[in-house]
């Protein structure tokens with residue numbers, strides 16, 4: 001199957017009442033692993049890469065690998081730009097064939113967030129690509145981006161923000177955190193209040209560490225996508241770490257890389273299955 005357009009992916013998820021995992025990749029092996037895990041589970045989701053990760057390659061290379069990784073898939077898989085930090089990154093990913101985009105201007109004052117998000121949305125919508133934006137800020141560490149301050153999403157600002165940005169999905173801050181150093185404490189009543197006033201579906205970042213029961217509850221309040229990064233990176237690094245601990249002369253990269261693909265695929269399969277059990 002080709003990479004699936006984000007609108008079609010979300011419609012598929014709504015039709016079959018799925019939550020879509022968005023799994024962060026960093027390299028070739030993790031990209032193949034994510035596709036493998038989704039295909040083995042036969043459940044839909046996204047391969048995603050953040051602006052921060054574009055330092056290691058470029059949107060064209062990433063899209064080429066992702067297209068190859070999903071070519072035998074029978075479940076729909078999209079390719080998403082996560083935490084898009086600039087219009088240049090948004091444009092480069094759209095032009096490379098990404099099928100879903102997040103523009104993350106949540107670190108800016110409200111009016112600037114609106115302006116930057118709107119600009120990206122107008123560009124993406126010209127190409128029929130949905131746009132995720134963020135209102136509020138998560139604590140924690142997302143790759144190189146560390147945010148000390150939590151700023152929960154204000155329900156009173158949601159309708160205006162969604163309308164003025166023209167976004168298709170909204171990433172919210174309701175006690176979710178990035179990374180594995182902090183414990184998420186999801187404020188379900190706040191999520192429910194946001195859902196009541198929000199005309200678009202919701203996204204939870206910081207999926208690693210959120211208990212399954214909380215995710216199943218969040219599904220009742222507009223959740224359509226949940227992002228996972230740290231859990232997969234930990235699985236990938238663990239493969240090489242265990243090998244090195246056993247043998248400091250270890251140098252069989254191809255064997256370990258294939259093993260890492262299996263380990264990350266197993267984690268992706270476990271997560272996508274878990275979030276869709278209810």
Ligand code: G3H
Nearest residue numbers: 179205206208227229230
């Ligand atoms: O955008 C990426 C996710 O929010 C990653 O969060 O590393 O806590 O799973 P996580």
Ligand code: ZN
Nearest residue numbers: 142205206227
């Ligand atoms: Zn995130």
